[in-house]
Amino acid sequence: MIPTLEWTSEGVRFLDQTRLPLEETYVLATSYQQVADVITTMVVRGAPAIGVSAAMGVALGVERSRAATLAELKPEFETICDTLAATRPTAVNLFWAIARMRERFTKLAAQLEMTVKGVAAGLIEEARLMYDEDIAACRTLGANGAELMPEAGGVLTHCNAGALATCGYGTALGVIRAAVEQGHSLHVYADETRPFLQGARLTAWELMHDGIPTTVLCDNMAASLMRQGKIKAVVVGADRIAANGDVANKIGTYGVAVLAKEHGIPFYVAAPWSTIDLATAHGDDIPIEQRAAIEVTHHAGKQLTPHNVGIENPAFDVTPAKYVTAIITERGVLRAPYPESLSELENAAVQA
Structure with a gap:
């Protein structure tokens, strides 16, 4: 790596x-x-x-x-x-x-x-x-989540939750890597993830290094591919998971989760236990970072928008727990109701 x-x-x-x-x-x-x-x-x-x-x-x-x-x-x-x-x-x-x-x-x-x-x-x-x-x-979480991946077909991911987002191997991409290592035949569809393009720049780069088939999508293409049956599962990372299972992740994740629910596609979140925040009751209490307007107004040093136009640039959004099929951690795979499953796994670790 x-x-x-x-x-x-x-x-x-x-x-x-x-x-x-x-x-x-x-x-x-x-x-x-x-x-x-x-x-x-x-x-x-x-x-x-x-x-x-x-x-x-x-x-x-x-x-x-x-x-x-x-x-x-x-x-x-x-x-x-x-x-x-x-x-x-x-x-x-x-x-x-x-x-x-x-x-x-x-x-x-x-x-x-x-x-x-x-x-x-x-x-x-x-x-x-x-x-x-x-x-x-x-x-470990990659191995825990591998069995949730389809034996064959397309898997959608958003932003970059791979080796580059961790010290190595990755969370969402760790699940995909582990599934491929176990013989699954997967094709990854990587949302470009505007405005910083972590999917187009980083996820695609990582997966190509590993020889895993990868296609980059503009962020507004996911719904169409889901309707065509090309997406069998969605797996993303997380920056914070509240005690009720609400998930903060890169901006655009919420929309992907809603689309997955509409099309009957499982939506998985992969994250180490250090991303779980049991002190935060629900997603509304998660602070959302606001980043500089220039990340939206410019790309590669070139201005894309009119002068002085208003810009909204939150780095993250919150996906309500009701859209999350399962949360994959190194301690195990959790399912709803998340307040109970998260609490049980935390208590088990404390007692151990």
């Missing part, structure tokens, strides 16, 4: 997803501020990858700190965490990762004779562990 991000002795190295598919270039972040910028500008994107990126940013900030004592480090650590938390508001993995790094920092700092260098080493270890855990979770 081409690494989406990786910890190096020089800093955190990111595959620049804004340059794909035509240029395979990398960005090296040598400070936590640069990691924050990489997340904000979508050099790295996808909820799981954002979470691990933030964890590495926290570790990098502490490693590069000039604090001589833990007392000096603690306020700086809070600034590091707050800066990274302010990058993108919708992906709950971001806040999950930072909370986990805060917990590790607290435990390390409480140890007698602990030094700033020792804390940094512990945080680097934690961030690298989260990286490995993410790949393992994607492989």
Whole structure:
């Protein structure tokens, strides 16, 4: 797998997803501020990858700190965490990762004779562990969801929920990869996913690397293909899943879910457990990131719209749980009623 991000002795190295598919270039972040910028500008994107990126940013900030004592480090650590938390508001993995790094920092700092260098080493270890855990979770949820895919036929996906959105293998594309590995004969229809074109640029690039047949669709073509019977299932990722099963994902996902329901096509959501937000009761409480108008008004540096026209550019929408056939996680496949199934799986993990 081409690494989406990786910890190096020089800093955190990111595959620049804004340059794909035509240029395979990398960005090296040598400070936590640069990691924050990489997340904000979508050099790295996808909820799981954002979470691990933030964890590495926290570790990098502490490693590069000039604090001589833990007392000096603690306020700086809070600034590091707050800066990274302010990058993108919708992906709950971001806040999950930072909370986990805060917990590790607290435990390390409480140890007698602990030094700033020792804390940094512990945080680097934690961030690298989260990286490995993410790949393992994607492989497991992929295997869990593979049996839900048709033995043959078309599968529609929206945005990019592949290796590029994670530390490797992917969520929605992980399900597709696992199904293909098990012998399913799938053809992936990738929504282009305006305005950032993650489907056209990233999903198509990934799947072509894997030799999986792929066709890119304009976002308004899905209904027609569903009516023609070319789509047998839909599988997407998620940036946050509320306690009632409502799903926040890339803008346009809601419309795809409604179309799938109308045409009797199963609509699956694949995400690691770190994307589940049981503290948020329902989708109306999920913050939706509003991005810059220039992403809509311009493409490849060329203006497409009239001067001064109004622009709406939410990065995500919320799909109500009633449209979700199943939620695929590394802990298992959940079905409605989601408040019960999510709660049961969380309680089982706590008891284990």
